[in-house]
Amino acid sequence: MDYKPLFTRQRTLAKAVSCKGVGVHSGISVDLTIKPAPANHGIKFIRTDLPDSPAISAIFNNVVDTSLATVIGNEGAIVSTIEHLMAGFFGLSIDNAVVEISGYEMPIMDGSAAQFTRMMLEAGITDLASPRTFIVITDELAIEEFGKTVRATPHPNFKLSCAIEFDHPLIQKQTYVFDMCDRAFTEEISRARTFGFYKDVEQLRLYGLAKGATLDTGIAIDKESVMNEDGLRFDDEFVRHKLLDCLGDFSLMGMPILGHIETFKSGHAFNHAFLKELFSRKDCWETMTFGSPAAGDVKASNSLAI
Numbered sequence: 001m002d003y004k005p006l007f008t009r010q011r012t013l014a015k016a017v018s019c020k021g022v023g024v025h026s027g028i029s030v031d032l033t034i035k036p037a038p039a040n041h042g043i044k045f046i047r048t049d050l051p052d053s054p055a056i057s058a059i060f061n062n063v064v065d066t067s068l069a070t071v072i073g074n075e076g077a078i079v080s081t082i083e084h085l086m087a088g089f090f091g092l093s094i095d096n097a098v099v100e101i102s103g104y105e106m107p108i109m110d111g112s113a114a115q116f117t118r119m120m121l122e123a124g125i126t127d128l129a130s131p132r133t134f135i136v137i138t139d140e141l142a143i144e145e146f147g148k149t150v151r152a153t154p155h156p157n158f159k160l161s162c163a164i165e166f167d168h169p170l171i172q173k174q175t176y177v178f179d180m181c182d183r184a185f186t187e188e189i190s191r192a193r194t195f196g197f198y199k200d201v202e203q204l205r206l207y208g209l210a211k212g213a214t215l216d217t218g219i220a221i222d223k224e225s226v227m228n229e230d231g232l233r234f235d236d237e238f239v240r241h242k243l244l245d246c247l248g249d250f251s252l253m254g255m256p257i258l259g260h261i262e263t264f265k266s267g268h269a270f271n272h273a274f275l276k277e278l279f280s281r282k283d284c285w286e287t288m289t290f291g292s293p294a295a296g297d298v299k300a301s302n303s304l305a306i
Contacts, residue, residue, distance in 0.1 A: 014124030021107025027211030039130035083248030091185030111193035111218030137259030174239035192240035
């Protein structure tokens with residue numbers, strides 16, 4: 001197969017950027033700073049509010065909870081709701097960064113990845129000298145359970161097809177396809193907001209959750225309509241946001257992907273189950289390192305250290 005990765009050198013930010021926001025469940029304000037990092041560093045979260053500022057690598061085997069969001073943890077320290085920022089890293093092909101956060105939950109901002117993406121684009125993205133190593137899907141792999149499906153098949157670039165189905169007149173069945181070579185993440189995916197049903201938000205609040213959930217932090221849906229005054233950003237904003245969540249979850253492979261991933265009615269927990277299955281099935285993928293565009297070398301391997 002003639003593989004066509006969008007970028008063949010590792011990337012990081014040109015300078016640090018910062019913002020402040022509240023956690024959607026905790027309602028607690030946190031400071032967030034994203035800093036450049038060297039090649040082969042990966043994405044690491046630093047809890048600046050804890051003694052010794054513990055670091056947590058954003059990789060699938062550090063996931064400790066997927067019930068309401070994707071949560072990573074290490075030696076007692078956690079960072080919750082990382083999927084929107086991780087989708088921003090994935091969509092912009094940023095391999096290395098330090099994320100300093102002053103609390104346990106990421107700020108929800110407007111419920112999308114738009115502000116994170118805008119911040120990073122304004123900071124600038126730097127190509128590093130080191131080549132990128134990809135997980136290359138070489139054979140079909142699928143998991144199916146309770147009507148949910150995640151499937152990976154070979155593809156020369158990265159492609160993600162996401163389908164959802166809800167018993168609600170505004171949503172019903174929706175499908176969206178994202179192709180990495182289109183470079184469409186910023187305009188077509190990053191602005192899609194998280195959504196929730198008003199009745200569910202009220203129930204979460206009874207358990208001390210959703211304290212930061214407002215009409216400014218996502219889409220609220222009642223029995224028949226969108227409660228936000230400005231309505232939707234896209235007619236199919238619901239599936240676009242689910243695709244954004246999938247990008248964030250699949251970024252936890254720890255390296256970029258060459259392959260076509262298809263999801264149907266999947267969520268954080270099922271995405272994580274797929275990653276665990278993938279790394280247990282080394283007959284379905286290999287790692288491949290691409291040199292600089294000028295050099296054009298490629299090195300393949302069927303092993304990967306996580």
